[in-house]
Amino acid sequence: MAELFAGLTTSHVPAIGAAIDNGKTNEPYWQPVFKGFEFSKAWLEKLKPDVAIVVYNDHASAFSLEIIPTFAIGCAEEFPPADEGWGARPVPVVKGHPDLAWHIAQSAILDEFDMTIVNKMEVDHGLTVPLNLMCGTPKEWPFPVIPICVNVVQYPPPTGHRCYMLGQAIRRAVESFDKDLRVLVFGTGGMSHQLQGPRAGLTNQQFDYAFLDRLTQDPQALTKITPLEYLREAGSEGIELVMWLVMRGALNDKVEEIYRFHHIPVSNTALGHIILENR
Amino acid sequence: MRQPQPYDDIPGTTVFDAERSRQGYHLNQFCMSLMKPENRAAFRANEAEYLKAWPMTEAQRQRVLARDWNGMIALGGNIYFLAKLFSADGKSFQHVAAIMTGATQEAYAQMMLNGGRSPEGNRSLAEWKQRG
Numbered sequence: 497m498a499e500l501f502a503g504l505t506t507s508h509v510p511a512i513g514a515a516i517d518n519g520k521t522n523e524p525y526w527q528p529v530f531k532g533f534e535f536s537k538a539w540l541e542k543l544k545p546d547v548a549i550v551v552y553n554d555h556a557s558a559f560s561l562e563i564i565p566t567f568a569i570g571c572a573e574e575f576p577p578a579d580e581g582w583g584a585r586p587v588p589v590v591k592g593h594p595d596l597a598w599h600i601a602q603s604a605i606l607d608e609f610d611m612t613i614v615n616k617m618e619v620d621h622g623l624t625v626p627l628n629l630m631c632g633t634p635k636e637w638p639f640p641v642i643p644i645c646v647n648v649v650q651y652p653p654p655t656g657h658r659c660y661m662l663g664q665a666i667r668r669a670v671e672s673f674d675k676d677l678r679v680l681v682f683g684t685g686g687m688s689h690q691l692q693g694p695r696a697g698l699t700n701q702q703f704d705y706a707f708l709d710r711l712t713q714d715p716q717a718l719t720k721i722t723p724l725e726y727l728r729e730a731g732s733e734g735i736e737l738v739m740w741l742v743m744r745g746a747l748n749d750k751v752e753e754i755y756r757f758h759h760i761p762v763s764n765t766a767l768g769h770i771i772l773e774n775r
Numbered sequence: 776m777r778q779p780q781p782y783d784d785i786p787g788t789t790v791f792d793a794e795r796s797r798q799g800y801h802l803n804q805f806c807m808s809l810m811k812p813e814n815r816a817a818f819r820a821n822e823a824e825y826l827k828a829w830p831m832t833e834a835q836r837q838r839v840l841a842r843d844w845n846g847m848i849a850l851g852g853n854i855y856f857l858a859k860l861f862s863a864d865g866k867s868f869q870h871v872a873a874i875m876t877g878a879t880q881e882a883y884a885q886m887m888l889n890g891g892r893s894p895e896g897n898r899s900l901a902e903w904k905q906r907g
Contacts, residue, residue: 510858511867556855560807561800579810581862649855651792690892692854693845695787696872697883699891724781728898732788733854761887763869 498673503743504771505683506629510621511763513585516628532757533629540630545680547593548641550623551742552684553648557620564650565612570643571597578618587624593640596673603669609662626684646739657719659738663745683743685736687768698731699766708770712753715744748774786903791853799851801831806856809863844875
């Protein structure tokens with residue numbers, strides 16, 4: 497049987513991708529950011545998951561305003577990097593895992609989560625930057641990926657509670673898959689940040705630290721944060737944090753916090769990262 | 776008339792809700808078209824001509840040509856779609872964020888290095904009005 501053994505979260509700031517692609521990772525601005533992931537890369541290298549489920553949001557790359565799925569799952573064999581306006585990032589094509597992806601889609605739908613099934617999709621920085629942070633810049637990504645897209649572009653995004661419940665449904669789906677696979681789940685986005693308007697640049701360290709604490713110890717409390725509170729306290733784009741709750745819902749109630757990293761600034765953003773293992 | 780929303784009280788912030796999405800549909804879809812290199816080339820060759828193909832309002836077109844980012848957001852532009860436009864211009868999120876706040880690039884970058892904009896005094900319109 498497949499096993500979902502751990503989860504992690506990380507911001508997915510596009511400037512991180514640009515720093516990697518333009519060879520700036522050793523500059524003083526970027527050094528502490530990449531240093532913050534050295535432990536995590538070693539942790540991942542040791543654990544060698546068979547598959548990663550990456551919960552992220554498409555940033556108007558695969559989905560325009562023509563079709564806006566609230567929850568979508570990538571079931572394709574592979575997902576090429578998207579051209580976001582400056583040419584596609586020079587990163588490997590992301591290989592999918594259609595067997596498990598289709599199984600999750602079917603299981604989740606019968607579990608009353610009406611997923612949109614996506615058989616052709618390009619993936620943007622929202623998915624490739626977390627892979628870079630956790631895996632560096634290999635010629636091929638070290639594991640296949642199942643992308644799960646959550647709409648956070650068009651208001652309202654799904655509630656944190658709904659995202660948490662989706663995580664639980666994903667867990668049930670993985671555990672009913674009839675092959676021995678060790679599965680890791682990524683939640684991406686956040687933490688506090690605002691990219692638009694005269695309030696751009698908002699960060700909220702106190703909110704972020706409390707969120708990280710409760711993510712480990714009391715995720716139920718986080719499911720009660722309203723969209724309005726995210727917008728006001730974490731910034732208009734900080735609402736991406738609901739995606740972290742998909743990851744958390746897929747883990748045990750009791751988890752061990754293996755690692756955490758928080759850094760301000762990365763471009764306009766407070767970067768946050770945490771690794772949790774089931775106990 | 777726009778229905779008032781609780782998030783309208785958050786200062787300096789435009790939430791991309793149903794009304795804004797409907798208002799900005801063609802503006803945002805135009806931005807999306809810049810994901811293709813041939814479209815970027817056509818846009819650069821003659822911006823005004825390229826924009827004619829998109830049934831947006833004249834005011835929206837003018838704000839695109841002027842790269843008036845707050846102005847585009849006020850007319851239904853969404854920041855993730857606008858990112859396709861400024862990326863095609865070779866500009867970063869931080870570059871455009873600074874412009875939207877009215878700060879110089881240096882001042883904005885320094886504010887971020889100092890820990891970003893605090894939520895204190897930035898939670899409600901009343902706080903901004905008090906500040907004047």
